[in-house]
Amino acid sequence: MTESSGEQMLHKEYWDLTYVSGPLVFLQNARRFPTGAILNIHLENGESRQGQVLEATTTHAVVQVLQGTVGIDVKGTSVSLRDDAARVACSPDVIGRRFNGVGQPIDGLPPVVPEKELEISGSAINPVSRAQPNDFIETGVSAIDGFNTLVRGQKLPIFLGSGLPGNELANLIVQNAGTTRAEEQFVIVFGAMGITAREAQYFLRAFDEGGQGGRVVAFLNQADDPAIERLFTPRCALTVAEYLAFEKDYQVLVILTDMTNYCEALRQVSSAREEIPGRRGYPGYMYTDLSTIYERAGRIRGKQGSVTQIPMLTMPDDDITHPIPDLTGYITEGQIVLGRGLHRQGIFPPVDILPCLSRLMNNGIGKDKTEEFxxxxxxxxxxxxxxxxxxxxxxxxxxxxxxxxxxxxxxxxxxxxxxxxxxxxxxxxxxxxxxxxxxxxxxxxxxxxxxxxxxxxxxxxYTPIMEDGLHSPFMDEVPSAM
Amino acid sequence: MAVAVQEQTTGKLVRISGPMIEADEMLGVGMGEIVRVGKLGLMGEVIRIDGDKVYAQVFESTEGMFLGEPVVATGAPLCVELGPGLLGATFDGIQRPLEDLRQSSGDFIGRGITAVALDREKKWPFAPRVTPGQAVLGGDILGVTQETRVIEHRILVPPRMTGVIAWVAPEGEYTVTDVIARLEDGTELRMMHRSPVKQGRPFAKKLLLDTPFLTGQRVLDCLFPIAMGGSAIVPGGFGTGKTVVEQSISKFCNAQVIVYVGCGERGNEMTEVLSEFPHLEDPNTGESLMSRTILVVNTSNMPVAARDASVYTGMTLAEYYRDQGYDCALMADSTSRWAEALREISSRLEEMPGEEGYPTYLSARIAEFYERTGRVVCCGVLADSETPRIGSLTAVGAVSPPGGDYSEPVTQTSQRVSGAVWALDAALAYRRHYPSVNWNRSYSLYFDALKPWFEQHGPANWITLRQEAMTLLQRDAEMQEVVQLVGPDALQDAERLVLEIARMLREMFLQQNAFSKSDMFCGLEKMGGLLDILLNFHEACRETLKREVPLSRVLDLPIREEISRLRDMSNEEFPAKKADVQERMKQALAGLQAH
Structure with missing residues (x-):
């Protein structure tokens, strides 16, 4: 039914705009479009932008404009329906491709011919359908493998502070975690939200150098791209990841960076909607919103593939109690935390193991997996x-x-x-x-x-070393720098 | 049920805002009534009425809906189905069996699916317990059926009903919807009935709480025990182990029926419960844990309004078994997510916010919730007799304070209304001290009421041992402050001994390994034994120090390690081993010379 009414409306233009503020425009007739619909917004100068219907009331519909509202006016701008929901093209051909934050190709190649166009909002995995994640992933990083083991289907974020080498650690993990059993296929889905060109280049080059380049699907929303698009980027990435994992049997590793930028975009929309702010101005529903991203990891009974997530976020002022790391930690299955003190001492990777945790560690270790002890x-x-x-x-x-x-x-x-x-x-x-x-x-x-x-x-x-115990057993190998 | 067929009130959608909708032309629809929203017929609950306009929270995602779609009133509030077949099942927040949802919509949860909670086809063996001519009241037992090997399901007359039995079905097999009894006024009774979730089920009276709710966790049962029918909260920042505590309690506690509500938490945690529980034994009966457990699951990415429903659904299921005369426990992980759902809906209603954006009725809701716990005389004709049926409901709610800051509204409010606080501490968790219950910040208000029970049934000298342990921890805390100022070297040997014994107490008693077979569950006897030998050791060391033996020699004794390792003994092996170690400990200390 949505489709037939959608057909009629598809190219029909409406000059409905009544109000423009921040990233939002209001339409006066809210009955035309379903909530969640994607609209084309035609500016008088011929430019076209996209928007999504957030809320509908008898007096107006609220639309968030992905590319910002500069230049939009209420007289000459028209809207038309593009799609009844935000979707992303899914096909095995996406592997090796680069897209912008909303899934349009930016690598100069033609659009992917979709096998399916899936709604990016996704649905919750039925908890009884989930399979317990218990496959150990060897990352080659002692602080992770030994103490906070990563398993397939886990969501394990990296909390970093500005200036700490989080990207390098993520890269180290990617280079090693990609080793799989012979019969398995591995792919990296990279979702970048508001990262600088320097960081984007670092990752893409690192993937190439590590020989992973052909196995990467990248969704890039850079710092100078529209902020509202960031709300779509992780969802596009995860929709493709779920498709590859659960329909095409891939082992998928999703890197999302930087979730802090995502949350800021969320706050921007929330404040434009004049919602009651929660802690530090972030909306009260941020926990729920983040969970619809982070929970999209896991394994499903009877399916070969898996989605493992490594979201990365910058703790503002290294504060782990800031709402972004705090809410993330409540949803994800542990966290890897970088410490500035270690970094200053020149220790790499500067993982401060004390606040780190992997909740699924016990499933991935022990006899027959790692060591019994x-x-x-x-x-x-x-x-x-x-x-x-x-x-x-x-x-x-x-x-x-x-x-x-x-x-x-x-x-x-x-x-x-x-x-x-x-x-x-x-x-x-x-x-x-x-x-x-x-x-x-x-x-x-x-x-x-x-x-x-x-x-x-x-x-x-156990073998005791050096009777007095005050000297390091490593003294002979490494000259002390203390 | 004899409900006159009325024309259903049907209105139209006039506003869609996330999980909240408004519909007009809904005159006559009541507060709390369930409405079917849109062409998909999604379930919603009326939360505000303004003339002919109603506001409803919708238990599924409203995306893709158009204004003008129909909203249909159902005439009933949110109810759960109660009858045999609940135990061992996994439901979502509005009591749809997740296994059925999986069969109808696949591995991802679709929208607009209806599924009934109880299997309509399955036949249960029914044995009547009433005879025609007998007068019955709501809460009386009509008959019984063996629901699982441990739990005999007692089919109750629905609450607030009275009448005289005209006919009762003979012993035999029936489905939950078959009529199994008829009253003289023609009312038909089935094995199953419905109960609204937001209203507590009635009971005859509340009793004093005097029996402990034992969890098998040393730090809880010894230092901060709660009573059967009491309530506790488990506040803790992320990574402090709330879920492991909740899970350990549901595995090993001495309640007979457990309802585990996963409210706004992780999907994989539920998978863990679902894959572990069927293979674990109930320490009290030896049966599979799943046969005493009901799971209510609404993970964080499932619709937010259903979180609100899930805690009430869980509570009502637990009350139903309480009314049958069982000791029930409700685990709610996490109540903060429920509070956040209230906040989100409240903000969509544009209500004036209270503290941190939470609605001003937050504390009232939390208080109502915890007050549904208790040890009660169940309703029925026996309620006033010498031998009434007694059931209890204990609740343990996890609280997730943002940033680990306990001053936030949900923690504060829950603290006021619950009888015990088991505060989890990030610093302990960082050290892998689990369960990370902070003994300085936690408390239980039930201990005094439980004293007589412990004196009678607990291990020898329990009250004294516990007090000594508490004192030791207190002295340790004070002395740690001194150490922070002047360093450990400045202390006397006797004082340093206190620090060492306190350390042993922390390591061998307060810490407990939830993943070790022999340590995950600790019986009262073993608890008493561990404390006893440790405090004995302290005493004996003090005596030895008086003989001017230096502390370092006392601490170097290998017997110290053996005492520490006693906790790895299973509950059965423990007594013999303890006696042996204790004997050798005395000898070892007696053998020490001053020089």
Whole structure:
């Protein structure tokens, strides 16, 4: 029914505009278009833009204009129906292509001949249809593989601060996570919202250099592109990702960057609609809105493919309690957090493991997947590192002399941990090597301290190093920079 | 049901704004009534009436609708179906079985699908418990059917009904819609009945709470126990382990029926429950956990208005089993998402906002919700007799404060109306101290009422042991402050001993591994034993220090590690092992010399 009425309206133009403000225009006759419809907006000078109907009341319909309202007037501008909902062209041919933030090609090639045109708003995966994500993805990053394991179908964001090498970390993950079993097909869907040309180029070049270029579908909305389009970009990317994963059996890794820009666009529309603002002016429904993006990851029973999401966001002022990282953390299955202190010390990747988490880690590790001791091993290293950083704080107040002998061991441990475990440099590290370094580090602590590890495991793997425990077992290999 | 067929009120859509719509020409439609919206017939609930215009929140996405589409009144408020077949099922917020939705619309949830909650085809063996001529009241048991191997489902006379049984079906197999009894006034009773969700089901009276709701989690059962029929909230920032706590409680608590409401949370978490629970054993009965569990799932990306419905749906299902005389528990994860749904709808209604944009009626709603818990005498003719039927409903609500800041309205309001707060702490979670319950910020108001029970049924000296443990933690907190100023070296040996024992208490008692078979569930006996040996050790060490043995030698004893490892013993192995370790501990300490 929508279609038949749609047909009639499709090319019919209406001079309905009554009000223009910020990214919004109001139409006086709201009965013509369904909510969610995509309209063509024809400017008097011949230019054409797109808008989406957000709300309809008896007096007016609210339309957000994707490319901004500059130049639109209420006399000469007309609207016509383009589509009854926002859609994106899906076909296996999208792989290797580049699109703008709303799915139009920008690589100079003709538009993709769609096998399907799917609504970008998507629908929720029925929770009973979901399959439990439990396939370990080896990223080659110790801080992730060892302590916050990524599994297929997970959504694991990277929280970074301005100036921290988040892109480089994402790239490192992409280069390694792409290794799949022989019979599987892998594809990267890259959704960029409001990133600079420099960042966009960095990613695209990195994909090419890593040999992934042909396996990338990119949706690029750059900083100088219309801000409202950013609201469509992640949804286009995820619609294509779901299509490739659940209809074409691909293992899909979705990188979304930068979610902070997305949220700002959301706030912009919300304030133009004069909605009651929530924390820091972001709309009260931002949690729900973000969840309709992040929840589009996972596996489905009986299907081969999977959608794994790595959204990236910049924490304003490194504040993890800011609404954007906060709401994200409530939805995603863990988070990887970068620390400025580590970065300043020249440690790469500067992953601050303490606030990091992977909620699905337990499903991806253990016997037959990684190592049987993996969980205990990680718990012990976590606990010891936390203790070490506590001692470091204490030392800043009371001085080193006031520390007990055990405290000093913990301090040495924490320092060695950051240098040896976290700071692996821009290279892949095998999981077995991560484990080996971990056991070496644990060797710096007395056996009685290792209460998180099963006795049997300790007997087989623990070797105490350096009786006094104050020196790093790595001293011989790496000259101390302290 | 004998409802006169009336012409349905049909109006037209005049406004569509996200999950909220307005329709006119709806005169006579009541507040809270369910309407069918648009050509797809989406379910909506009336939340405001203005003359002949009604405002409704819609439980599905309104995208693609046109103004002018029809809105049809149904004449009834939001109801759930109650009858055998609820246990083990997974419903969405408006009680549609998710498995049925999957069959009709595939792996992604489509719109405008209707599905009934209870299987209409399945036959249940029914055994009558009333005879013709018997007078019955709402809440009386008409008959029973074995719903799962553990739960006998008691078919109740619907609330607020009275009459005399004219006919009752003989023992046999019936579907939920077959008539199984008739009253003298002609009313037909079936195995299933409907109940509105936003109104609490009636009970005869509330009782004092004097039995503990045991969770198998040491830090909760020992330090902050709640009562059967009580309520607790679990506030915590992201990553502090709210969901693991909620899941652990639903796995191991001593309630007989669990309703788990996933409200506005992750889809994969529900998958985890669905794939784990059928394979886990109920520690109290040995049966599969799923046979005592009902899941109500409305994930964060499912329609926001249905979140509001989901908590009430869950509550009503739990009340229904309470009315049958069972101890029920409602887990709500997370109530903050429900509050956010209220906020979103309120803002669409352009209501004057209260704190942080939440509606001013937020606290009233939360209070009403938690007040539906309790231990009650169930309705029925036996209510005033010597042997009334007693049921209870305990609620544990997760709260997700933005930025981990507890001063926000949802945490504050929930704190006021719930009887216990199990505050989760990000700093503990960072250290992988789970459950990350902060013992300084948490509290339970039930302990005094539960004292007599613990004295009678708890482990030996429970009250004293618990008090000593609390004191130890308090002294530890004070001394940590001193250490922060002057360093640990400045402390006396006896004081440093306190720090060490407190550390052991944290590591071997307060921490619990939800993923280890032997540690995930801890019985009261083992809890008492662990505390006992630890406090004994403290005492014995103090004695040893008095003999001028240096602390470092005491701490170096290998027996210390053995004490710590006692927590890895299963509940069965524990007593023997504990006796052995305790004996050797005494010897080891006695053997220490001053020089």
């Amino acid at each position: 993996h969980r205990e091993w990680a718990n012990q290293l976590y606990a010891a590192y936390a203790q070490g950083t506590n001692v470091r704080k204490l030392m800043a107040i009371v001085g080193e002399d006031a520390l007990t002998e055990l405290d000093r061991k913990y301090l040495a441990f924490a320092n060695a941990f950051e240098r040896e475990m976290t700071g692996q440099g821009f290279s892949r590290r095998a999981l077995s090597q991560t484990f080996e370094i971990g056991w070496k580090l644990l060797g710096m602590l007395p056996k009685e301290e290792l209460t998180r590890i099963n006795k049997k495991t300790i007997d087989s793997y």
